Amino acid sequence: QVQLAESGGGRVQPGGSLRLSCAASGRTFINYVMGWFRQAPGKEREWVAQITEGAGVTYYTDSVKGRFTISRDNTKNTVYLQMNSLKHEDTAIYYCAADRDSWTIRRGSPGYWGQGTQVTVSS
Numbered sequence: 186q187v188q189l190a191e192s193g194g195g196r197v198q199p200g201g202s203l204r205l206s207c208a209a210s211g212r213t214f215i216n217y218v219m220g221w222f223r224q225a226p227g228k229e230r231e232w233v234a235q236i237t238e239g240a241g242v243t244y245y246t247d248s249v250k251g252r253f254t255i256s257r258d259n260t261k262n263t264v265y266l267q268m269n270s271l272k273h274e275d276t277a278i279y280y281c282a283a284d285r286d287s288w289t290i291r292r293g294s295p296g297y298w299g300q301g302t303q304v305t306v307s308s
Contacts, residue, residue: 186211186212186297187209187210187211187212187217187283187296187297188209188210188211188297189207189208189209189281189282189283189297189298189299189300190207190208190210190281190299190300191205191206191207191279191280191281191299191300191301191302192205192206192207192208192302193205193206193302194279194302194303194304195303195304195305196305196306196307197271197304197305197306197307198306198307198308199271199272199273199306199307199308200270200271201271201306202267202268202269202270202271203268203271203304204265204266204267204268205221205265205266205268205279205281205302205304206263206264206265207219207221207263207264207265207266207281207299208261208262208263209262209263209264209283210262214259214262215238215239215259216238216285217238217283217284217285218235218236218237218238218283218284218285218286218287218290219235219236219255219257219264219281219282219283219290220232220233220234220235220236220255220281220282220283220284220290220291220295221233221234221235221255221264221266221279221280221281221282222279222280222282222293223275223277223278223279223280223304224277224278224280224301225274225276225277226276226277228277230280230293231246232246232290232291232293233245233246233249233253233266233279234246234249234253234255234266235255235287235290235291236255236256236257236264237287241256241257243255243256244291248274249268249275252268252269252270252271253266253267253268253269254266254267254269255267264281266279268304271304271306272306273306273307274306275304275306276304276305276306276307277303277304278301278302278303278304279301279302279303279304280298280299280300280301281298281299282295282297282298282299283295283296283297284296284297
């Protein structure tokens with residue numbers, strides 16, 4: 186089992202920044218691909234970014250490229266999502282996810298989910 190706990194959400198004005206954190210416990214963190222998803226009101230959950238185990242190769246959905254950065258600290262069992270230049274349309278509940286397989290995360294079916302943290306971009 187892997188337990189995931191997100192933190193760092195909140196309210197920010199357009200153009201502002203937030204950094205989300207996801208602390209993992211349980212199995213060996215370094216062996217897991219980590220990802221972030223989000224779900225806006227009335228919309229389906231969408232994949233935002235992911236980072237591989239080992240080399241830490243990153244991937245992003247087009248709408249956040251150049252604004253969001255996913256990273257991981259394997260010594261702290263934590264994955265981060267740095268969000269800059271935030272827009273109204275980034276408002277959503279953000280979820281951390283983990284799986285041993287990259288494609289499983291990319292398809293939206295990771296084995297483990299966090300409980301989510303709310304991000305609201307509003308003036």
